[in-house]
Amino acid sequence: MKPLSIETRNAVLRTMAKLVEQERNEIILTNQEDLADYDGSDLAMEERLKVDDKKVNEMILSLNQLASQEDPVGVERFHFTHDNGIKVVNKTAAFGTILIIYESRPDVTIEAGGIAFKSGNKILLKGGKESLKSNLKIVSLWHKALEENGVSKDWVEYLNYNRTETQTFLEKPTQKVDLIVPRGGEKLIEFVKAHATCPVIVSGRGNNFVYVHEDADTDLALKVILNAKTAKISACNALDKVLISSKLPNFEGFAAMLIEALIESKVEVIVDKSLEYFENTKTIENEDIWYEEFLDYKIVIGTIDSQDHAIDMINKYCGGHSAAIITRDNEAAQQFMESIDAAAVYQNASTRFTDGGQFGLGGELAISTDKLHQRGPIGLQHLVTNKWYVYGEGQIR
Known part of the structure; x- marks a missing residue:
């Protein structure tokens, strides 16, 4: 498809923000139909499914923030002039068509769709059956925003496929797909990786750890752990495992206080x-429970005898997402953070901050646990590839 100017892309995003505000009540009412149809078997999925006024406000904010950000396409990354006069320039470029496969969350239809569109890409959205009515309502607003700005509706397309149809599309796409981003549980990710015929960026499991070092501020540790575990259990940046140093002064007292607070x-x-x-x-x-991501009101607590042991254990079991150390020893913290194989590492802060908005990216397409081509929150700046422009005057080699 012919590239859209940044002015047009921004105009679509601003129009979309206005339409979401105008249709706020209809979006919430439609979502309530999805909630009523859901059997409630998965607490985390039900939490992610819900759209309320707060969630709509976040959708509108995301769209307006995207419209105000600089164009990520066409940014010069490198230039070189050859001895023979040829000029070589490397610039960022859109991928082309991005397929986003996700579960439950209607806000992804806004945020991820908006990031993909702003970065010059056509978006194929494949949401879960549990949020179908909400997603179709939001996509209808995308189409209206596109049409009001003279842009083809093909730029944002919803794939209303069942599992078999999705598998067929992954194996033999009926249109060119340049990148796939699965955003959901491990079963979804494995399904996509098993059948996709183009590059996949994995937004993988969390299973995040906090290590309470022997020189930890225990009041701070308690505050951080409770926040990371209970603030939003459905988030991939929520906490699942705690390792407490056996050398922590008043070890038993802290463990008792922590366990009591969690049970409360x-x-x-x-x-x-x-x-x-x-x-x-x-x-x-x-x-095997050490490998599990819970997405529930559940936590595992263990004792550890050294920082090296903590590092080895976290690197063995964690999902490569986030890990934190609670300590006043900055040297120990730096050694921990450099040794942990995860997308985001923390000293004295909650893992709940692993998020595009919180990291100053203005939202995220997903949080990648892959190392190529972007690790951690994938923001607007990262949803591009690159392209070489070579200018000559008849030079030959």
Whole structure:
């Protein structure tokens, strides 16, 4: 498709923001139909499915922020003039067509669709059946925004496919697809990776860890852990595992205080054998639980004897998403952060900040746990590839 000017792309985004505001009540009412149809079997999915006034406000903010950001396409990254006079320039370029496959979250239809569109790409949206009515309502607004600005509706397309049809499309696309981004649970990601015939950026599992170092401020540790675990259990940046240094002064007192606070927050606490004497906890039955991302009011707490052991354990079990150390020892923190193989590493802060908006990107398409081509939150600036422009006057080699 012929590239759209930045002025046109911004105009579509601003129009879309106005339409979302105008249709606020209809979006929420339509979403309530999806919620009523959902069986409630997955607490995290139900939480992600819900659209309320706060969520609509976030959609509108995302669109307006995108419209105000600089064009990520055509940015010069490198230039070189050859001895023979040829001028070589490398610039950012749109991918072409991006397919986003996601579960439950209607706000992805806004945020991810907007990021892809602003970066000059055609978007194919494939949402889950549980949010179909909400997604179709939002896509109808995308089409209206495009038409009001003289742009073809083909730039934003919704694929209303079942699982079999999706598999067929992945294996034999009926149109050119340049990049696929699955955004959801491990089963969705494995499904896409197994059948896709073009590059895939994995927005993988969280299974995030906090390591409470021997020189930790325990009040700070308690605050960070409670926030990371309970603020939003459906988020991939939520906390699942805590490792406490056995050398922490008043180790037992801190563990007791932490476990009590988590239980008061209705979190199921599972502990290793070193902590099994605490009441109202369950003891680990299968070591495979260290690999699990819960997306639920559930946490695993274990004791660790050294920082090196903590690093090895986190690198073995975590999802490559986020990990934090709680310590006043900056040297220990730096060594931990440099050694952990994750997209985002923290000292004395909640893993809940691993988010495009919180990192100053103005939103995200997904949070990648891959190392190519972008790791962590994929913002507007990252949803581009590059292209070489070579200018000559008849030079030959």
